[in-house]
Amino acid sequence: MKTKARISFIMCLVAIVVLVGPVWGATRSLTNLLSGVRGGVGLCADPASRDHAYFVEYNAGTLRRVNLSTGAVSTVATGLSNPVDVAIAGRTAYVTEGVGRLTSVRLDTGEKATVVSGLASPQQIALRITLLRVALPSADTWGGGVVPVGLGVEPRIERIPAEIVRPRLRLISQAYVVEHGSGKLTCVDLLARSKSEVKSGLGHPVGVVLEGNIAYVSEQDGGKISRIDLSTGRQTTVVSGLSQPFFLYKRHNRQGLFVTERGAQRLSYVDIGLNPTAAKEVASGLSALPSGILVSADESKFYVATDAALQKAVLRSSFVEIDCMAGTAFPPNGLSHAGEIATLEGIYLEAAMMVDVRHDEDSVANLAGADNIFSDAELDALMAAHRNPAFAASGERWSAHLIVVNGIYTEPGPGWETYGVMFDTTDRQGCAVFYGRALISGEPKAFLRTSAHELGHEFNCLHSFGDGTSSIMTRTGDIDPFPDAISYHFTEVSKRHLREHPSDHVRPGGSAFASCPESHAP
Amino acid sequence: MRRKLCLLVCCGVILWLFAGVASAELSLTLSSHKSSFALGEPIIVDVELKCLGGTARVLGELDPKYHTLIFFVRGPAGGEEAFIPLVLAEALGTETTLGPGESLKESAKLFFGGRGWTFPSPGNYQIRAVFEGVIGAPGPLSSNVLALEVRAPANTAEQEQARLIMGREQGKFLIYEGGDHLTQGIQALRALVSRYPRSPHAAYANFALGMAYSKPFKNFKTGVLRPANPVLARNYLNKVRVGLIAPSLRMRLQQLAPLLNLNLRLPR
Numbered sequence: 001m002k003t004k005a006r007i008s009f010i011m012c013l014v015a016i017v018v019l020v021g022p023v024w025g026a027t028r029s030l031t032n033l034l035s036g037v038r039g040g041v042g043l044c045a046d047p048a049s050r051d052h053a054y055f056v057e058y059n060a061g062t063l064r065r066v067n068l069s070t071g072a073v074s075t076v077a078t079g080l081s082n083p084v085d086v087a088i089a090g091r092t093a094y095v096t097e098g099v100g101r102l103t104s105v106r107l108d109t110g111e112k113a114t115v116v117s118g119l120a121s122p123q124q125i126a127l128r129i130t131l132l133r134v135a136l137p138s139a140d141t142w143g144g145g146v147v148p149v150g151l152g153v154e155p156r157i158e159r160i161p162a163e164i165v166r167p168r169l170r171l172i173s174q175a176y177v178v179e180h181g182s183g184k185l186t187c188v189d190l191l192a193r194s195k196s197e198v199k200s201g202l203g204h205p206v207g208v209v210l211e212g213n214i215a216y217v218s219e220q221d222g223g224k225i226s227r228i229d230l231s232t233g234r235q236t237t238v239v240s241g242l243s244q245p246f247f248l249y250k251r252h253n254r255q256g257l258f259v260t261e262r263g264a265q266r267l268s269y270v271d272i273g274l275n276p277t278a279a280k281e282v283a284s285g286l287s288a289l290p291s292g293i294l295v296s297a298d299e300s301k302f303y304v305a306t307d308a309a310l311q312k313a314v315l316r317s318s319f320v321e322i323d324c325m326a327g328t329a330f331p332p333n334g335l336s337h338a339g340e341i342a343t344l345e346g347i348y349l350e351a352a353m354m355v356d357v358r359h360d361e362d363s364v365a366n367l368a369g370a371d372n373i374f375s376d377a378e379l380d381a382l383m384a385a386h387r388n389p390a391f392a393a394s395g396e397r398w399s400a401h402l403i404v405v406n407g408i409y410t411e412p413g414p415g416w417e418t419y420g421v422m423f424d425t426t427d428r429q430g431c432a433v434f435y436g437r438a439l440i441s442g443e444p445k446a447f448l449r450t451s452a453h454e455l456g457h458e459f460n461c462l463h464s465f466g467d468g469t470s471s472i473m474t475r476t477g478d479i480d481p482f483p484d485a486i487s488y489h490f491t492e493v494s495k496r497h498l499r500e501h502p503s504d505h506v507r508p509g510g511s512a513f514a515s516c517p518e519s520h521a522p
Numbered sequence: 523m524r525r526k527l528c529l530l531v532c533c534g535v536i537l538w539l540f541a542g543v544a545s546a547e548l549s550l551t552l553s554s555h556k557s558s559f560a561l562g563e564p565i566i567v568d569v570e571l572k573c574l575g576g577t578a579r580v581l582g583e584l585d586p587k588y589h590t591l592i593f594f595v596r597g598p599a600g601g602e603e604a605f606i607p608l609v610l611a612e613a614l615g616t617e618t619t620l621g622p623g624e625s626l627k628e629s630a631k632l633f634f635g636g637r638g639w640t641f642p643s644p645g646n647y648q649i650r651a652v653f654e655g656v657i658g659a660p661g662p663l664s665s666n667v668l669a670l671e672v673r674a675p676a677n678t679a680e681q682e683q684a685r686l687i688m689g690r691e692q693g694k695f696l697i698y699e700g701g702d703h704l705t706q707g708i709q710a711l712r713a714l715v716s717r718y719p720r721s722p723h724a725a726y727a728n729f730a731l732g733m734a735y736s737k738p739f740k741n742f743k744t745g746v747l748r749p750a751n752p753v754l755a756r757n758y759l760n761k762v763r764v765g766l767i768a769p770s771l772r773m774r775l776q777q778l779a780p781l782l783n784l785n786l787r788l789p790r
Contacts, residue, residue: 367740377700415616425636
């Protein structure tokens, strides 16, 4: 009888798990793209197909290719010795192996060759493949003797101008590898098949990514990410206190890193443009031993290789285009408040939305002359006139717009100060913050909060979502005192709306303000 | 002894804070200068927050864009929806104290908002509002229910008037009382005032066009600051049939008359 009851109980638990399906944490959803993985670690994009990726299985010794839409998988190479990471250059994969090797694998044949050996527990790989033109006939022609023409995973030869006679080309083909066992960052020349030490004394490094002449390295000791200048070897700490930080992923064209934290089983984001900075959670509840990271171009899908699965976290994604009138400033970022570092990205990441803040125009003419008061009609025209098509919504990525206005609003009466407006409520496609108000220009806390609040309206968040708290969506007049009592957090009601409600009722331009059929009960 | 004194002071402060509200009697009244409107005729509702007795402390604007006063509209189909103003504004205001008999008055342009035209079809409508700006009040203050009728067009001319005014850009222009960039809306409103000058729709269109040209306009679409054009403004405002527009607009027009040297078409 007891056994029967136990079985029933376990069956119920299994049923609940199956029914609930995707895990709802900070992310919109977290699902297994591929189960049955045998020690998944390194993961990288397939440069030849945006729908595919490569990953290695530490326990099975395989390099595999996976379709990111369907989860269909094929094996590229077997017989690797505890492969840890993979990076692709052209038709060659470079794989670090636990036995201390960096191995090349031909993607078409699966043929393997040792590039270097004797590495001490090599981990993540960062490729640097650059084609340089050197020793040009005239320094005047190019303004210098060395011109990089391609930086990335694949060599690229650009058109050589006719006036250049007999240019010499030099291919720099390097892999930077961190060695967990020896605490070194090592540079491997992939053509010469030689290695050289770049930096030693790292505290059990695991992850590495490159940005120009800078390497970012995750270290298990102290749970930190360090910044290493490859020219000088100077090392500085970007962030510490992470929970077993593992592999890194550089945000495309942005000052940001994604990092898997094995101790907390989560994926986090670090704004490396800020000092000090802090990690913000992107996805939690990942399976055990999260490692390699891959992010879709529109930043709406995050793939993580874990010990037993390839997981996919889906977030909402939006550009936030910010334009400034001449004489104003962009909203502040990285404010220390209540023991936290507040950023627009961090505020929205808490609600499972990855915003890509783009500072666009910085000198929009205010056309004001002596009159620095802006009417509704003028603001309506302003919103429509300064959208940059480069940050237009496309695919899964939305677009929100904010303008910092050098002036004030047409107030309803004396004693009133309007800090921000949202335009227009028929389709929620723009908002403005009034820099002419001393509280905005002189109080960064109020400036950042008002910007986040008006953007919240663009994403169809209502004031009532902030009821009873000093949340982002609380009506400004209800915060006492403003801005000292502000909080840079959304309420759970707002977060649920931003994360889960139908796309058209959240995305700017999707529907009228306040039109959302879903319940917004606390 | 000191403790007792502190307690007494605290009690005093608490009593003082709540005294005004506890003894205040407030009313929120919605009214309109008429109860029946042609389809597309802009509907503007007058709001009065009145202190009937005691003293009330109020923080908030009676303009719905500040989200302290929220309107609800029940249409002919029966469902009630909150009115969404075209612009949402985030502000800090000053506290107002209302003594017995004192009131705050405002007019609310409800005809167009975030959902488009608020009264899009003929039938009976009910409007109510709640005000959330009474300091210390246990809950929002509710208004009376204002019943209005929107008449179906009686002929093709009235159909055409409704068609010419009930566009998105026209709605925005009428709410903003400006917007040179709303060129299609302006074109339709000009056609309206030219073809149907005696209609109530034209009265509102002339008013909005005149008010727009009475002020400069920062046209960010063209990058040009247009100066005020008193001649054009006078031209439109002189054509407003004053007896057809809401009293709040009539009052503004009368205030503007000496400045622009207007010759208003006052009702006989």
